[in-house]
Amino acid sequence: xxxxxxxxxxxxxVTGKKLTVTCSQNxxxxxxxxxxxxxxxxxxxxxxxxxxxxxxxxxVPEGYKVSRKEKRNFxxxxxxxxxxxxSLYFCASSERGPNEKLFFGSGTQLSVL
Amino acid sequence: xxxxxxxxxxxxxxxGALVLLRCNYSSSVPPYLFWYxxxxxxxxxxxxxxxxAATLVKGINGFEAEFKKSETSFHLTKPSAHMSDAAEYFCxxxxxxxxxxxxxxxxxxxxx
Numbered sequence: 441x442x443x444x445x446x447x448x449x450x451x452x453x454v455t456g457k458k459l460t461v462t463c464s465q466n467x468x469x470x471x472x473x474x475x476x477x478x479x480x481x482x483x484x485x486x487x488x489x490x491x492x493x494x495x496x497x498x499x500v501p502e503g504y505k506v507s508r509k510e511k512r513n514f515x516x517x518x519x520x521x522x523x524x525x526x527s528l529y530f531c532a533s534s535e536r537g538p539n540e541k542l543f544f545g546s547g548t549q550l551s552v553l
Numbered sequence: 554x555x556x557x558x559x560x561x562x563x564x565x566x567x568x569g570a571l572v573l574l575r576c577n578y579s580s581s582v583p584p585y586l587f588w589y590x591x592x593x594x595x596x597x598x599x600x601x602x603x604x605x606a607a608t609l610v611k612g613i614n615g616f617e618a619e620f621k622k623s624e625t626s627f628h629l630t631k632p633s634a635h636m637s638d639a640a641e642y643f644c645x646x647x648x649x650x651x652x653x654x655x656x657x658x659x660x661x662x663x664x665x
Contacts, residue, residue, distance in 0.1 A: 444596075480562065480657055482656050483597075488652075499652075538647045538653035539585045539647050542599065542653070546596050
């Protein structure tokens, strides 16, 4: 089944403790992206990747890192999480870019205490 | 640069009534326009997409949207609401480049 898999589904952590949210897709998509969803603000793009080893900042990249060493994986790293990063995070992928249908993961609800 | 404005953070309709969710966009280049739907505790799913082939776009679950360049609008409609349509709906725009910009979302409530 074609899907985007994110883990974990829920995560509670404390300020400053490094964490990684994993994202994997099985559709051989070139484009992958991370979004955060906050009430009243919709989805805002954090980082995106057009292909392996090619990543770029979205609209809200501060405090986040990503890597794209393999085509299928696009982990999101928070090296020193802060409470303002408490949010619902989504990973998405498409065949070639944002002008095509995006496939979304089920989301990761992160709480930073 | 692109931007999206969704008018009304909450819309409530009765079952069987017309659904109208409003979206206005700003884009310096011919846009790609999308409507995505998010059901509770799920990721987003594509409802429909405008790519300049036709101004009236039909999507899944009986939804459609009309592109009006003069009004810079891409409103989403469905003739008859069903209880299963209750969800949050997002309008999004992209142009040249690699960014897709989402609106703030509209929560649709369907009353029985």
